[in-house]
Amino acid sequence: SQQGEEDPQALSIQEGENATMNCSYKTSINNLQWYRQNSGRGLVHLILIRSNEREKHSGRLRVTLDTSKKSSSLLITASRAADTASYFCAPETSGSRLTFGEGTQLTVNP
Amino acid sequence: SAVISQKPSRDICQRGTSLTIQCQVDSQVTMMFWYRQQPGQSLTLIATANQGSEATYESGFVIDKFPISRPNLTFSTLTVSNMSPEDSSIYLCSAQYNEQFFGPGTRLTVL
Numbered sequence: 001s002q003q004g005e006e007d008p009q010a011l012s013i014q015e016g017e018n019a020t021m022n023c024s025y026k027t028s029i030n031n032l033q034w035y036r037q038n039s040g041r042g043l044v045h046l047i048l049i050r051s052n053e054r055e056k057h058s059g060r061l062r063v064t065l066d067t068s069k070k071s072s073s074l075l076i077t078a079s080r081a082a083d084t085a086s087y088f089c090a091p092e093t094s095g096s097r098l099t100f101g102e103g104t105q106l107t108v109n110p
Numbered sequence: 111s112a113v114i115s116q117k118p119s120r121d122i123c124q125r126g127t128s129l130t131i132q133c134q135v136d137s138q139v140t141m142m143f144w145y146r147q148q149p150g151q152s153l154t155l156i157a158t159a160n161q162g163s164e165a166t167y168e169s170g171f172v173i174d175k176f177p178i179s180r181p182n183l184t185f186s187t188l189t190v191s192n193m194s195p196e197d198s199s200i201y202l203c204s205a206q207y208n209e210q211f212f213g214p215g216t217r218l219t220v221l
Binding site for chain 1: 111141143151152153154155158166168202204206208209210211212213214215
């Protein structure tokens with residue numbers, strides 16, 4: 001079964017607003033990684049958060065991890081039209097294997 | 111971050127033929143992986159490409175259909191054999207450093 005499950009499936013916001021995407025997973029993880037994919041292209045690595053970390057920042061991105069609830073969230077602040085993409089969380093389990101959910105399709109309207 | 115390239119970037123193939131996809135990374139890495147992304151869907155891990163030994167396949171994927179080579183620490187190939195239209199997907203390789211980085215993908219269409 002898939003590990004990462006993102007919520008919501010789709011999110012549409014106005015430029016300048018914040019976007020929050022959630023991820024749930026089922027078993028113990030080594031870390032959790034977030035990726036962005038623009039329409040049918042390769043995955044861009046956004047951020048990695050380790051299982052012993054609770055929060056991590058990178059630019060306009062903020063990721064949280066709650067291992068007791070097996071959940072993570074990705075916050076994009078002050079969104080831009082260029083942030084329009086699909087966002088995936090990928091929990092990492094044994095052997096550095098990543099399992100992906102269906103992703104959240106974010107649309108940022110100018 | 112790592113620089114990962116794939117060849118070809120896209121191809122259109124006939125049913126019953128095979129296609130080999132190449133993946134090159136710019137620095138040595140122990141672990142490389144191959145994923146498939148079917149149209150409109152998420153990524154599914156096909157296999158771990160092990161250097162010097164046979165690849166480790168995930169459930170639902172077999173070596174006869176997706177043979178993988180890993181001759182050194184910077185290169186791997188994935189072959190999609192005896193293709194059918196259901197194999198039309200984007201195939202991505204990745205490399206595990208501290209983070210796992212992905213190549214740009216190979217978009218395969220099977221007619």
